[in-house]
Amino acid sequence: MTAKIIDGKLFAESLRGRIAGHVERLQREHGITPGLAVIIVGEDPASQVYVSNKAKQTAEVGMNSYKHELPADIQEAELLALIRQLNADLQVHGILVQLPLPRHIDPNKVIEAIDPAKDVDCFTPANVGKVQIGLPGPVSCTPLGCLMLLRDQLGSLEGKSAVIVGRSNLVGKPMMQLLLRDNCTVTVAHSRTRDLAAVVRQADIVVAAVGRPQMIKGDWIKPGAVVIDVGINRVPAPERGEGKTRLVGDVDTAAAAAIAAAITPVPGGVGPMTIACLLANTITTASLINGLAPPDDLTA
DSSP, X not given: OOOEEOOHHHHHHHHHHHHHHHHHHHHHHHOOOOEEEEEEESXXXXXXXXXXXXXXXXXXXXXXXXXXXXXXXXXXXXXXXXXXXXXXXXXXXXXXXXXXXXXXXOHHHHHHHSOGGGBTTXXXXXXXHHHHHTOSXXXXXXXXXXXHHHHHHHSOOTTOXXXXXXXXXXXXXXXXXXXXXXXXXXXXXOTTXXXXXXXXXXXXXXXXXXXXXXXXXXXGXXXXXXXXXXXXXXXXXXXXXXXXXXXXOSBOHHHHXXXXXXXXXXXXXXXXXXXXXXXXXHHHHHHHHTTOOOOGGGOO
């Protein structure tokens, strides 16, 4: 068997097209232009590129983009004051603070300062709780992207056996809730799980989010399983020249592709979905803030 390669870039492009249509409808029918505010503190090059891509894609779908670039030595109180200002701004429907923050700023204080109604990253305790009990609202962007790719590949997920390798607040735990909501039987495993290979082998769906390069081997995969590789790991690539690197996932893609039915590549799989789902969440929050039902095709 040779696995189908799940093209996250193509799916994200299609998703952004749907988002642009919903933005146009909100503007035409309700006079609402969704607005996303992104805050970046410091000059980390990777974060700068990521935030620039967010701003670019926000504008491309017709939303208002508000980018706030702050110096690395900004005081915590100043950052919190900006968040309070954005909470009160009626033109802003989503607030995202790019992590990590400088060490002198408490990220928990910053996250808790964001109005849950505008928390498009789904980091605030209130929104984490809503996901747990199935209330309407934003869902963590990467898990939402994984869920969309799985539904597109499999249709109904009901009755599927799913194993998530990784238990982070960012991916593993919210992914568990989403798969349970879709009536999967879910096991959350991690690097300390006994006989992890045997646990993974029983899964119809594998979501790898453990943060270890190529930890999940090809012979761990059940024949015909669908594999979603969330990992993004940079490893040495001497074949490309001295000091060069390449990106790999948490799964040994080449070996797994010989057994799985479908698999996401790294790069080009889950990664492109994250920003697209951030925009989808902004549509969700803009709708809910204005007393409207969010579009069904953008939510979990």
